[in-house]
Amino acid sequence: MRFDLDKWYLKKSEGDVLYKYRGSISQVVVIKALDTIEKNLNLADADNKIRxxxxxxxxxxxxxxxxxxxxIPVNSNMELSDTFGAIVLVCEQNSPYRISTGNFVHLDKIGNIKDRIDQVNSLSEEEIxxxxxxxxxKGGFSPKGGGGLGILDIARKTGNKMEYNIYPVTDEFVFFALDVYIS
Amino acid sequence: METIIREGSPKTPYVRLDGGNGVIEIKGRSIPENSVEFYKPLIEWLDKYGNSPLELTSVNVQLEYFNTSSSKCILDIFKKLELTHKKGNKVEINWYYEEDDEDMFEAGEDYQSIINIPFKMIEMVE
Incomplete structure (x- = not known):
């Protein structure tokens, strides 16, 4: 079955949405997003620590x-844009905050990402x-991130296991969807 | 030594590098996408300062948030200070964190585990 981006996005947006966006991720988009969620978190009356x-x-x-x-890969029947990322911040009823992200990843890279997350998920808090x-x-990572420090930071701060799905899209690309929970 | 002051912005911290008084301050949030661009001039300043530091250098770090892209740059700052310290100059690092902010406390411990200068962990009570 062909991966349906709209359906995925709709599903991830179930709950009390504090922020959602899909499209090209520019620095301006990041600034606006941070501004919006900071305001929305204040409105949501979350306690300091969780916020x-x-x-x-x-x-x-x-x-x-x-x-x-x-x-967005060519031949995927989706509209082309420069880069594509989707992110949704949701507060579900009686449950923690969820941040869902989704993006296209070249097949060459997906193995590493998958292995990294599996590895981090298998570690204890102390090991992380x-x-x-x-x-x-060691400084063994680029300023861009890399080395998985970002993923480790997320795992450490959330204290929860990360959940992911990989959907085939074309011969070369998959859609990588990640859910993290903050409780 | 010239004094460098950077006002804070939504993504970058307030920074004061005061060579005349031997005071280094970093406050606020450090979450730029490209942190190297922001920190490079600061690290260069520290390089120069390290050649003729004051007898005592006081470092105050009071961060609300920082991203992993900044974490390495902040480490680079501490590494420069470690060199100054190794040469026999006194360096004190004050790491401030809000009272219930375990993540920021642990971040201070992370640096302390790597850098050979004693950190003073200072809890700020609201």
Whole structure:
């Protein structure tokens, strides 16, 4: 079955949506997004601790998209844009905040991303902390991120396992969807 | 040494590099997409300062948020200060965090585990 982006986006937008966006991720989009969610989190009356975590994880998530999202693949029957990323921040009833992101990834890269998340999901809180320090200390990552420091930071701040899905789109591209929960 | 002051912005912190008084301050949020661009001149300043530092350098870091892109640049700042410290100059680092902000407290501990200068962890009570 062909991946249906609209359907995915609609499904992820179920709940009390504090922010949603899909399209090209520019620096202006990032600034506006941060401004909006900061205001909405204040309105949502979240406690300080949760608000800080949600904001922090949101920053990391949207900047992941900014740095790593690929273009919409040709032959995917979707409208072309420069880069494409989708992000939704939702507060579900009686449940934690969820940040869902989705972007196209070239097949060459998806294996690494999948392995990285599986690895981080398999670690304890203490192991995540140690790995984070090791990577930070070695400086073995680019200013763009890389080395998985962003993913480790998200895992560390949320304290929850990340959930992901990989949907085939074309011969070369997949759609990578990630859900993180802040409780 | 010239003094560098950067006013804070929605994505970058307030910074004061005051060579005359040996005071370094970073406050607010550091969440730019390209943190190297922002921090490069600051690290260059520290390089120069390290050649003739004051007897005591006080460093105050009071961050509300910082992204992983900034985390390496902040480490680079501490590494420059570590060199100054190693040469026998006194460097004190004050790491401020809000009382219930465990993440920021732990971030201070992360740096402390890598950098060989004692950190003073200062809890700010609202």
């Amino acid at each position: 800080r975590k949600v904001f922090s994880v949101f920053v990391e998530s949207i900047q992941n998209l900014f740095h790593h999202a690929d273009n 902390k140690m790995l984070y320090r090791e990577i930070l200390g």
